[in-house]
Amino acid sequence: MAGGSRQAVVSVERLSKHFGTGTARVDALIDINMDVYPGQVIGLMGPSGSGKTTLLNCIACILEPSGGRLTLDGEVVYDDRWLKADLRRLRLDKIGFIFQYPNLLPFLDATDNVAVVLQLAGLGSAASLAHAVELLDYLEVGHRKHALPKQLSGGEAQRVAIARALANRPRIILADEPTAPLDSQRARIVMDLLRRIAIDQNAAIICVTHDEMILDRFDHIFRLRDGRLENDVPAGPRPELQASTGAAHI
Template sequence: MSTAPLVRVEGITRIFGTGDAALRALDGVDLDVAAGEVVGLRGPSGSGKSTLLNIIACILEPSDGRLSLDGQVVWDGRYHVADLRRLRRERIGFIFQFHNLLPFLDATDNVALAMTLAGTEPAAARQRARELLDYLQVGRRAGAMPARLSGGEAQRVAIARALANHPRVILADEPTAALDSERARVVMDLLRRVAQEQQAAILVVTHDEKIFDRFDRMVALRDGRIEAIG
C-alpha cells in the first residue's frame, strides 16, 4: 500500500452563520487517506461527518484550512481548480445510502451514463459498464431494471457507477445502512477490493457497527473535532 495520501485535509474549519448565531461545524480537522486505504468516519449526529464529506467532495467551501486531492491543492483560501464539476466527475466517486439508480435505465445503462456524460463514446461506456458489473460480481444482472434488483445488487451497481470514470477518491455516505448484515459485509469487502486493486482512497461515513471490522482505520468526530483514530 502506498503511503502517499490521496486525500489530505489540513486544519479544515467550517462555520455556518455569523455573530451569536455562528455554528462551528468543523474545527481544525486534519486527516489523510492513502491510496489503497478504506477509512471509516463515525460520530453522533451533528458531529460534522457529512460536512467534512461535502468539503472533500468540493460541494461545500471550507471557512479555513487546506484541501489536497491526489497531490493537487484544491482549496487554500479559495478553490485552485477552474472546473469543479469536471473534478468531481473525473476524480471523485460517490456512493450513497440509497443507490439512486435511474428507474428507467437498466443496470448497464445506469453505469454507462456516468461515462457518456463525461464524454465517453456510448459503445465504449457500455463495454466498461459490463466489465465493472462483472468485476463487482453482479454481471448476471446487467440487463435488469433497478426495481428488479435486490438491495445488495442495487448497491453494487451504484458502486460500479462510482467507479465508472476511474476516480482516485471514493466518498461513501452510509452505504450499508439499508442492507442486512450479510449484504453489508459483502459491499464492504467489495470496497476493500476496489481500494487495493484500483489503489483508490475510500472514506466512508457510517453508524453501522457491523462493518467496523472492515476498515483499515476508524476516525471518530465529535463537535467538529477528531476525537479518536484507531
C-alpha cells in the same frame, strides 16, 4: 502517520467550516487534519450533528470550507479558497460517490445506469456501454446487466451503484452510509467488496457509517464530536481481506 512514505490521496489540513456569523455562527468543523492513503478504507463516525456529512461534502468539493487546505490525488484544490475553477469536472475526474440508497435511474437498465456517467464525461456510447459491462462483471452482477432497478435485489442495486461510482476510475471514493439498508451479512459483504476495490484500484475510500458491525473492515476509524476530530483509531482489517478475492453474492 499511517502510510509511511506514500503520498496521501486525500490530505485535509486545519480544515474548518462554519455557518452563519456573529451570535448565529455555528462551527461545524474545527481544525480537521486527516490523511488517507492508497488502498485504505477509512471509517468516519460520530453522533448526529458531529460534522461527518459536512466533512465528506467538503472533501467532495460540494461544500466550500471556511479555511484550511485540501489536497486531492496530489493536487491542492483548496487553500483558504478554491484553486480550481471547474469543480464539477474535478468531481467527475477524481471522485466516486456511493450513497445510502442506490438512487439508480428507474427507466434505465443496470448497464445504462453505469454508462450514463461515462457519457457525461465525454466517452462515446459504444465505449461507455462496453466499460459499464466490464464493471458489472467485475462486481459479479454482470448477469443482471439488462435488469431495471425495480428488478434488482437491494444488494444487486448497491453493486450497480458501486459500479457507477467506479465508472471514471476515481482515486477517491466517498461513501455515505452505504450499508444502512442492508442486513449485517450483506453489509459485511459490501465492505469486503470496497476493500477489494481499494486494493485493486489503488484508491482511497472514506465511509461515513453508524454500523458497529462493520468496524473491523476499516483500516482506521476517525471519530468526530462537535466538529472536532477526537482520535484516529486503527481498526485492523482481517488479514484475508488484504488480497483481492471474489466477493460473495448479495
